[in-house]
Amino acid sequence: MASINTNPSAMTALQSLHVTNKALAVVQGRISTGLRVAEAKDNAAYWSIATTMRSDNKVLATVQDTLGLGASRVDTAYTALESTLDLVSDMRQKILAAIGKDPSGKDQIQQEISAIQAQLESMARSATFSGQNWLAVNASETNGHPAEGVHRPVEIVSSFSRGHTGAIELGMIEIDVDRIKLYDDAATTNETKGLLEGLRLASTGKRDDTAEAPATPGADAEATDGYAVASLSVSGYSDDQLKDMLSVVDATLKEMTDAATSIGAAKKRIDLQKDFGSNLMDSIDRGVGQLVDADMNKESTRLQALQVQQQLGIQSLSIANSNAQNILSLFRQ
Structure with missing residues (x-):
């Protein structure tokens, strides 16, 4: 059934695009900061440990x-x-x-x-x-x-x-x-x-x-x-x-x-x-890095994938919105 009040396809496409944009923002944040846990909301336990260390x-x-x-x-x-x-x-x-x-x-x-x-x-x-x-x-x-x-x-x-x-x-x-x-x-x-x-x-x-x-x-x-x-x-x-x-x-x-x-x-x-103190500080830095640092190779690959998904989502939303335009053709003489 076609309706001018409700467009389920557009809603689905919009939700998918919203999820993609949200994931894209997370990946961009990790790339810009170099951290996968930059705030407590990212991972409260790891953030607390890293902050203390x-x-x-x-x-x-x-x-x-x-x-x-x-x-x-x-x-x-x-x-x-x-x-x-x-x-x-x-x-x-x-x-x-x-x-x-x-x-x-x-x-x-x-x-x-x-x-x-x-x-x-x-x-x-x-x-x-x-x-x-x-x-x-x-x-x-x-x-x-x-x-x-x-x-x-x-x-x-x-x-x-x-x-x-x-x-x-x-x-x-x-x-x-x-x-x-x-x-x-x-x-x-x-x-x-x-x-x-x-x-x-x-x-x-x-x-x-x-x-x-x-x-x-x-x-x-x-x-x-x-x-x-x-x-x-x-x-x-x-x-x-x-x-x-x-x-x-x-x-x-x-x-x-x-x-x-x-x-x-x-x-x-x-x-x-x-000498021990210097080595210990380096060890702690490495340990904190393992907890909160982002894998830049992995994140750059995800960024490219999400950018493609974003483009596809925009295209899908455009197609879904164009379906409503088809109804107008039924009223044309």
Whole structure:
């Protein structure tokens, strides 16, 4: 039956064309954005996962920056500590050379030792990066150093992760500043002072609060005799006392070597963590891409097919509409 009020063929063709145009808009959107899940309405679950992972990746980028800053601080401390090790080793040679010398010879050697002591302090106090110095500290301050009366290491944020419950977890690389400091302006006891300034017992080489500088240079050795690299003097001291100084300097060198090893290990860990973080960010990007990226080869093929369907739909609608025109011919004379 032909009707001028209702054209079922045109309705069907129009519905088909509408579906084709809608699919075509989706494919064009995917091609223009490169994403098959660009909004939550495309796939709520994948969009939520991708959004969270992209956000986490931005945090990981910040962690990488933090690691870079931490690496710079560690490098600064390590470089200064390595240089001071060489100077303390030179001082040991000077003390050894002073043994057996007459008083005037010891005075001359002391001038060289005093220059080394001044240079040691200068190096330690210059080892500052971004407002932090781990070699010359003040325990009463909290700008990256242990708080007064509290043994607390400096922490460098090294990793960021999200647990199975969604809770954020941070990984830390710790630097024990109290173990590597050379000077501490706020310390009041030998045991809390830096490696170079705390008096060490000649018998043990350990920083000890019972240690005291010899009251009389050249006198017989006492059990409490103590020396420190930062303050020792060979002028007027006996050869036996110089030998005690050698023992103290050797013990200091050992602790400084341990400190350099500790910093070196932290430096290596930071480098490894930076490499891992970079690889992890790339892995997350690939994972997100697998969830939301569009297959451009597939979408371009679909685009061509839909464009053909669109043209056919338009043609079909035109034919359906032309059927109504045929009714007019029945009224022509």
